[in-house]
Amino acid sequence: MSGALDEAGVPRFCRGIKFRHDAVRGAWVVLGPERAFLPDAPAVEVLRLIDGARSLGGIIDDLAARFDAPRAVIAEDVGVMLRDLSDKGAVTL
């Protein structure tokens, strides 16, 4: 990974990407052009905080307040996950 992400940036789902709950599977799903996957539980926690208003720093703060882990550890995990999704065209940072 090259450098930390800007925590002031506001992550957004890319145009054409949908994140929703699927009642049939009882699971959250990410849908895009010829793409569909079921994110794991930690990823769902992050993705549910992407609302087009909250900054990356705000997302990390929220998770740090709710989960028993150092903020720096959460920031690292969230950064790796979102950068991967950004490389794949699912979110912008």
Place this chain on the structure above:
Amino acid sequence: MSASTSESAPPLAPPMGLIAEMTHRCPLRCPYCSNPVALDRAGDELDTDTWLRVLDEAAALGVLQMHFTGGEPLARRDLPLLVRRAADAQLYTNIITSGVTLDERMMARLIEAGIDHIQLSFQDVEAANADRIGGLAGAHGRKLAAAQRIREAGLPLTANFVIHRQNIARVPAMLELAEALGASRSEIAHVQYYGWGLRNRDALLPSRAELDATTATVEAARARLKGRMVIDYVVPDYYAARPKACMSGWAQRFIHISPTGRALPCHAAESLPGFTFVSVRDVPLADIWRADPAFLRFRGTAWMPEPCQSCDRREIDWGGCRCQAFALTGDAARTDPACALSPDHAVMAAAVAARGEAPPDFVYRQFSAADPVG
């Protein structure tokens, strides 16, 4: 994508996608069309009410994505109505189109209906050759206009390029065009050799050197465009050592519905002998998915012969493609000859050796001579 738990879903997981092949009518005549050689006529197509019911059944079954394709799906006047029903059911809606009839009015109706994404096909970047391959004069220019319309509507665009020996030299220019059009995704897809493509194989199959050059081009472009444009790359089986996971496994993730309503595990399944494919007119989609004998026939791994049965890749490639196995060996239950472990693998090299220095003329896609065009 990462964080996926769906890749090795158990056989009775709900289907992820429904591919609605709404019509075989199309203004183009591409010689590698994925439609069957025996095309369905317009008068036999499913009616609007049946499609609406099928969309509701699909959503209840757990389908997440609706792919409206053809033929040319815009040839169906009820397409916006069906898109709206699918969108209302929270299905992700995708249209796979040639774009030549996508005018301002239709674009506005599709946006209003809730379309999520459009995939637009191109036959080449060089207009005269593109129009020759598609068999329709002026088509390429209309596609460029359609791409602009899609982007101006704010919709994500996939630019699809089917490649073969008669356009493969221009893959770099294809990727440049996709980027210039603002596509968020492009497909560089080698022709797959079933049906019409198999019939035209000598006219289409590239050389090993052409394939390798294209693979290098795509890999370089992926690195350069990371985060801006996703590039999906589909290779031809004829130079492969292992088969592709056709349809991500037979009846594992997708249901395909033909224009007349037959439910299929893949678009080419009607080429297989000994099958009876039921119609969604007669049988609920959920029953077909769970228990239809055609869907059960090659689902999972129990059907597999050796060398698949004991192979550690059996749940990666699912034995490859049943339609290719039948087309090239006469037995749909054999290992896909694309696999180097297949006893039939030599047929692939023989096909490569048989392609001539110069490509023969195309046999264009057409309704059979006995049938008037629908």
